[in-house]
Structures are given as C-alpha cells and as structure tokens.
Amino acid sequence: MLTKKNIKNGDELSILGFGCMRLPSDEDAAIKLIRDAIEKGVNYFDTAYIYKAGRNEVVLGNALSSGYREKVKIATKLPPYMVNSLDAAKRIFATQLSRLQTSYIDYYLIHMLTDKPMFDKMVSLGVMEWLEEEKEKGTVKNIGFSFHGSKQDFELIIKAYPWEFCQIQYNYLDENNQATKSGLNLAHAMGIPVIVMEPLRGGRLVNNLPDKVLERFNCYDKERSAAEWALRWIWNHKEVNVILSGMNSFEQLNENIKIANDARPDSLSDDELKIFDEVKDIIINRTKVSCTGCGYCMPCPYGVNIPGCFSSINDKYLLQDKNSKWKYIQTLGGFSAEPAFASNCKECGKCEKHCPQNIEIRKELKTVKKEMEGAFFKPAVTIARKILRIK
Template sequence: MLTKANQKNGDILSILGFGCMRLPTKGNSIDETRTIEMIHDAIEKGVNYFDTAYFYHGGKSESMLGKALSGGYREKVKVATKLPPFLVKNLDGAKKIMSTQLSKLQTEYIDYYLLHMLTDKPMFDRLVSLGIMEWLEELKRDGTIKNIGFSFHGGKTDFELIVKAYPWDFCQIQYNYLDENNQATKSGLLLASSLGIPVIIMEPLRGGKLVNNLPQEVIQTFKNYDSERTPAEWALRWIWNHSEVNVVLSGMSTEEQMKENIKIASDARENSLTEGENKIFDKVKSVMLEKTKIPCTGCGYCMPCPYGVNIPGCFSSYNDKYLLEDKLMRWKYMQTLGAMSEKPAFASQCVECGKCESHCPQNIQIRKELKIVSKEMEGILFKPVVKVARKFLKIKK
C-alpha cells in the first residue's frame, strides 16, 4: 500500500481510504461479520484512513466502525467523521451530535472531523454565526478532534469562497475523470493544494457508475488499450496520477472490490500515466461528451447567474441522469443544487434574462435547456418537498 504524508501535520496516510457509506449488507442491515473482517483485513494490508458520517447506513455506520476498531485496531488508523450542518440548529445541538459520535465510535478523539456536505458559502457562514468554528477550535486544542475540514457538494465559485474563508486542515471533494469540470473542479483541487490544504477525494467511481453504467464505446476504448485493466482501475489510476491528491476514498461493499483497490493502490503513483494513457482518457471523455444531452463542458463562463442558478451544476445533473442511468439523480440534484442551503440554485429560478447565453463558448440555448432541466429534474412535488424540508430545518433565504 502506497502512502503519502499529510503536508500540514505529517500524518502518513494510505492513499486508499475505506469509505464506510456502502458497507456489506445482509437484508436491510449491515452484515456485521463480513464488515468487521473486511475492515481488519484492510488494516492488515495497509489501509489506515476510515471515513464515516453521522447518518451513513441509517446512523449505524459509526457504531459498526467503532465496534470493528475495538480491541487494539483504533490506534492503528485515522478516523474521519462528519457534523451534518442541516441538522444543526444551535451549538448545543452540535455538541449532542458530537457526543453521540464519540460514543458510537468508542473513541475519545476523532482524527479528521468535517462539516458535512457544504454546498455554498452562506451555509458555512451560518455555522460560523452559531459559534461552531470556535467550538471546533476548542475541541482541537483539547485533543478531542485533531483536524478540522469540510466535504463539498456545490459549485466551483462557492468552493473557492469556502476554501479561502478559513485555515482548513483538509478538505474533501468529489473528483473523477467525469467530474474534472464539475463541482469543485480541477481548478478547486489545484487551489486547495496551492493553499497547502490536503485533499481527500470522494466518489472516485461515482458510486460505481463509472464501472457498471459506462457506455459500451467507453468500455471498448479501455479494453483496446489494455484488456487487463478494469474500468475501476482506469478511473482510480487517473485520480492517483494527480500529485495534489492525498487520499482517495472508496466505498467498498465486497471483498473482491477491496482486494482490487488495494492492489491498484500498491503501485498507482502520481504523475505515472503515460502519454498514451492520457490520450485514452481524452478519447473516453470525448465519447461521453458526445452522449450528453447538453454539450456543457462546465467552463463556467455563463456564471455567475444574477438570479442564483448554478447553470453548469444543473446541466451536469441532467446529463448524468441519462449518461449514467442514475436513478438517484433527482435526489443528487436537490443535494448538489442546495435544497438545504440558504440560497438554492435550481433551474426553475431562471427568469430568462439571457445574460448567460452570450458568454457560452458552446453556444448552448441556456434558457431553453434550463426549462427542460426544471421540468425533468424538479417535477410537480419538488418545490413542496423542498419547502417542507427547509421549514423543518428552519432554513431561511
């Protein structure tokens, strides 16, 4: 297992992290026996970064990880978990969540603690106003947490604002060869790295979509170059080729997936892809772009929208629905476009002012396409559901 030093604190981290969002299941529950065996096996093979969250597996992921790490394993690894901002209404609420997490994880400290799923700067500002950051700093001083970070699911501009707004110990972004120009984007990765902030990568395989839902032309392109490599290996090697990446998380559900990922992580060095391999990715991305409904490259020239629409984000979610046949795309659309943030960025917010279209290098009829996105991704029940959820969580515009 290859490792990389955390440039901020010197931690030696395995380049492959174990994501505990997709643990093995048995019926509707986590398969405890298999999960514990997999976690122990991963540790023995060099994996030392484990990522969980308050609500993964219906709130049972932290407890399972805590159980698996008992008996001497806890001291061998770094544990990351997250504070869900959308459940935090005040500082006392955050403290209760933290207390619960420490209990579930059977630990006295958390190595890497994240603000979970930030989508925009106002969401972060709200947490600051509640005193969350001052409290986290107190916890860091007394050793209850070791590092303060955030995971991000919004657009490029907000990522840049958030990453510059605080002296973060690390950050976590979605990044893969399909998302090079989506969400935080490659420029966000480079920015974080330039600020000396370690970067943890999530969704390297898009929840398996870059393995199981690829167009046949893409699969054949990979096979024609190297028939031995799987789509998963191609995707992971592409990410690990980036010197700015510290750890790549993988939600491993089976022993076979874990075995393959650990094998790849034993020799997937940064800056190791050949010119020929990079050309394969250029071809693959070209094929996938041709198959998208809207030819948006995520360049962002259309932004900012004066009415708050995240135009590239809307198009990306819509394209993924068809390109990867993702049945959860409406939920991801709500999440990524800020349903639970102070200022959502949905397609339906477009008032057809047209200012964006003159800046689009692809000459996309943005107003027309946003209408289609709004109709297909939002639907008749979308606004009532969002309204109820926001009222429950007391989120104000």
C-alpha cells in the first residue's frame, strides 16, 4: 500500500482511506472487513456522528478494539447543524469518544460545511476555540472540515481559519463542481492536506455510466474497470493525500488495494488523459443542462448556487440518482444559514450576461425548482430546520 506524508504533522497516511458510511449492515462482517483492510495497509478510517444514527461509530470502535486502534488514524465529524451551543458540541464529542472506544480523535472535522455563515456560527459559539483547547490536551490531533457547497464559499472558508486538513468531493465529473480543481489547488498551495470523498459518486461512476463511456474505456484497456479508471484519475493529482472509498465487500476492498499499490501522481499518459476528455464530452452531451461549472454566472445576488443546481439535476438524469433530491438539499445548503436553492431566483438575468454557454439560466432554474423541489419541499425543509434549530 502506497502512503503519502501529511506535510502538516508527518503522518504517513495510506493513499486509500476507508469511508465507513457504507459498511455492510451485518456488524460482524463489517468488523472483519475493517480489520482485513488494516492488515492490508489501510490506516485512515472516516466516519461521522450521524452515520447510521450513530451506529457507524460504534461498529468502527468495536472493530478497532483488541489492539487495532494504535495502527490507524480515526477521522470523525461534528455536525454543525446540530450544534446550537458549545455544550451541545461538547456532548457530541464525548459521545463520539465513547462510541469509538478511544481517548482521542486523530482527524476531527466540522461536517458538511456549505457556506461561510455556517462556519461563522461555529466561531461565534466558541466551538473553534474549544477544539483548539482539546488539541492542546491531545484529545483532538488535527482540526479540519468537510465541504459541500460552491467554489466561492470553499475559498472563503479555507482562508478563514488555520485548518490542518480538508475534505472535498472530487472526481472526473466534479472537476468544476463544488470545491472544484481550483479549490484543490488552493488547498495544496496553502499547505493544507486534502482528503477526497465520493471518488465514484457513491458507485454511480461504476454502475450508471452510459454504454459509450464504458466502450471508450474498454477500447484502451479491457482489463481496467470503470472504478479503476476513476480512482487512477484522482490519484494522478499530486495535490491529493487520501482517497476515501466506501467499500462494503472484500471484492471492492481487494480491487481498490490492488490499484492503490501502484497509483502514483502524474502517472497517466497523455493518451489516457485524452480518454477522460472524450468521456467527459460524452457525458456532457447527455446532460440535462449543458453547464460546465465554470462559475462565470456567480455570485448570484440572491444566493442561488447556479452550478450546484444544474449539477444536481444533471446527476438525476445522467446517473439515475435515486437520492438526487436529498443530495440537492444537502449540497445546496438546506441545513445551513443561507440555502442556495433554485427557488431563490428572482429572475434578474444578471447571470445570463456572463454565461459562455449561453444557457437560458432563468428558464433552467425553473425546471430545477419544479423537479427538485416540488410542492412539499419548502414545508419539509422548514420543519427539518426547526427541529435542528437552524435559523
């Protein structure tokens, strides 16, 4: 297993990390899978307070008992939308330590930041100052954040605090979505290690690709799976420290470890990179809205994340994503202080003057609103925000 040194602290992290969110439902099988991964060189395990209603942390804690804890780095997350006081944050953290059967967390993240106001809330409540105190005590080793939002907000957040690592969604379809390639490069330039999540878009870059994409991959190398193509594309980036893979079978684990044994930065040939350009062209031609995610339409004066809206509806049709509406709520700030939904659009038209693709943005946002929001969308989000006490 190849490793990469964390330049912030010297940790040698396996380039393949274990994303625990999709562990097998059978806990004995999950524990065996985790321990097998450790024996084969995986040493970075990512979970969160909310995964499987907290059971995910419990299973990981059980798996790391009997001497395995010392062999790995644990990453888990504090959900800011559930934190309305410093005491609440402290209670969650104490629960996490108990679930994970550990006295410290190696990599602790503010979970799923979507905009700067959500981070500002953590600062105003004293959460960041408290985490620094926990770091001095050794109960937290590194402070970071995971991100789902616009490029602009990523840049604001990463510059607002001396982060020790960050976690972003990145793959060959998201090069111009969310944090984007420029965000990846910015983090690297600032000396901030990058953990990549959703390298296969939850498996949809394996199971839901158009036939023409698979044919193009196979023309070059029939032995290389769609998963291997996608993972090698990310590992080709020297800016990436760890890729998280949500493995739920020994078959997936073994395939990913085999790839990670020789996936080095800048190892793809010009011909291989050209294939990705062709694949992306095939995909773009099949999308609902021909948005490239360039961001020239941004910022919207009314807070709409225009590229994010179009990415959500494109995923729904291209990748047949059954969870597209939930992802829409999540990535467009449904649980943050300032949601960026399509319904925020006031049809001012400012965005259309700057779109190099000449997209009828106002018209397309109406389609997004109709298909991704619907009649019960706002009441449901309002109720959820009240339950979580989000203002």
